[in-house]
Amino acid sequence: xxxxxESGGGLVQAGGSLRLSCAASGRTFTSYxxxxxxxxxxxxxxxxxxxMWTGGSTYYADSVKGxxxxxxxxxxxxxxxxxxxxxxxxxxxxxxxxxxxxVVRASTGYDYWGQGTQVTVSS
Numbered sequence: 001x002x003x004x005x006e007s008g009g010g011l012v013q014a015g016g017s018l019r020l021s022c023a024a025s026g027r028t029f030t031s032y033x034x035x036x037x038x039x040x041x042x043x044x045x046x047x048x049x050x051x052m053w054t055g056g057s058t059y060y061a062d063s064v065k066g067x068x069x070x071x072x073x074x075x076x077x078x079x080x081x082x083x084x085x086x087x088x089x090x091x092x093x094x095x096x097x098x099x100x101x102x103v104v105r106a107s108t109g110y111d112y113w114g115q116g117t118q119v120t121v122s123s
Contacts (some may be wrong), residue, residue, distance in 0.1 A: 002026035002112045004096045009117030012086055016121070020081040022096030022114060029053045033103040034079045035110060036070060038092035038119075045095070049081060050103040059103045064090075086121045094119050 008020040020036065035050035049070040050059040058070055069082040079096060094117050097110035104110075 002098070004098060004112055004114035006094065006096050006114040006117040009094060009119045011120045011122065014086060014088055014121055014123050016086050017082070017084045018086065018119060020083070020094055020096075020117060020119075022079040022081075024077045024079065024096075024098065029077065029098065032098050032100055034070075034072065035097045035099070035103065036079075036081045037095045037097055037107055037110075038090075039095070039116075040092040043092075045107045047103075047105045047107070048094070051079065052103065057103075059105075083119070086119075088121045088123045090119060091121050092119060093117065 003025045005023045012018055030053055032053045033050055036048045037045050038048050039045040048061050048064055049068055051070045051072055067085045072079045096114040098112040099110040
């Protein structure tokens, strides 16, 4: 049974940093794309960043390029999202997701989801 467990969310002031973690278990993820999505109240869930488990190629939404960094630790089966220079508009529930194959932006393309972790950025 695949499990994705996020951690690391919280309250931070604008300009601050947080690191989210997604611990993955239940299968081998070597041919998988791992994504971080976020959903703010009243808005659609959007892909923020993604990484191929094998090879490490990455994708970033324009809104976070230069501020967020996605990485993975194969030994720990964990994906990270380092978020710097946070802005109030980054406030959302952040979800980790996994899909077999290449990165796609649509949330419907992902098979496995974590429970989400709240990130709140105060101005």
